[in-house]
Each structure stands twice: as C-alpha cells, then as structure tokens.
Amino acid sequence: ICRILPIAPSTYYRTLDLCDEKxxxxxxxxxxxxxxxxxxxxxxxxxxxxxxxxxxxxxxWQQLKREGYVIARCTVARLMQ
Known part of the structure; x- marks a missing residue:
C-alpha cells in the first residue's frame, strides 16, 4: 500500500494501530x-x-490565558479567521 500511495510506512502503521474493526x-x-x-x-x-x-x-490570546485557558496563539488565530 505504501508503494502505491504516497504515504510513509510509519503513518500507515500508526493509523492501523489507532483503528480496529469497531x-x-x-x-x-x-x-x-x-x-x-x-x-x-x-x-x-x-x-x-x-x-x-x-x-x-x-x-x-492573552485574555484567555489570564482567565486560565490553555490554548496556543496559532489556535486563537485560526478560530478568529
């Protein structure tokens, strides 16, 4: 599969470990x-x-930190777009 699709083997096996049949x-x-x-x-x-x-x-972002939220500045930027 990794030869046909342009994905790294580590990505394939990590996803396989995360997903089971159910x-x-x-x-x-x-x-x-x-x-x-x-x-x-x-x-x-x-x-x-x-x-x-x-x-x-x-x-x-600074106000959120003052209020006790743990959030990255880039996440705030993404959500404000």
Whole structure:
C-alpha cells in the first residue's frame, strides 16, 4: 500500500494501530478537537465583543490565558479567521 500511495510506512502503521474493526480513535480525536474548537470559539467571540471588536489575536490570546485557558496563539488565530 505504501508503494502505491504516497504515504510513509510509519503513518500507515500508526493509523492501523489507532483503528480496529469497531472503532477508529483517529476520528474520535478529530471530534474532540472540534468540541474544543467550538468551546474556545465561544470564549474568543465573547472576549472580542467585550472589547468592542478592538482586540486582535494577541490580546484575545492573552485574555484567555489570564482567565486560565490553555490554548496556543496559532489556535486563537485560526478560530478568529
């Protein structure tokens, strides 16, 4: 399969380990990210509205850190697009 498809063998075997016949944990991981994104997007929107739309990525990210959220700045930037 790895010769036909342009993927590394390590990627194939890692995905094979994550997925068995009944469950695919890679899909569950993606769903978990979507849930986190949804929650963080609500908080980002709230902070942005409280600042009357004046805060950019950096200030929103700093406010989230002050409130105790653990989130990367690039994630805030992606969700603010």
């Amino acid at each position: 469950h695919c944990f890679a899909r569950e991981h993606r769903a978990k990210r979507d849930l986190h994104d949804e929650h963080h997007a609500e908080q980002i929107k709230r902070i942005w509205k409280e600042s009357s739309g004046r805060y950019g990525v950096r200030k929103v």
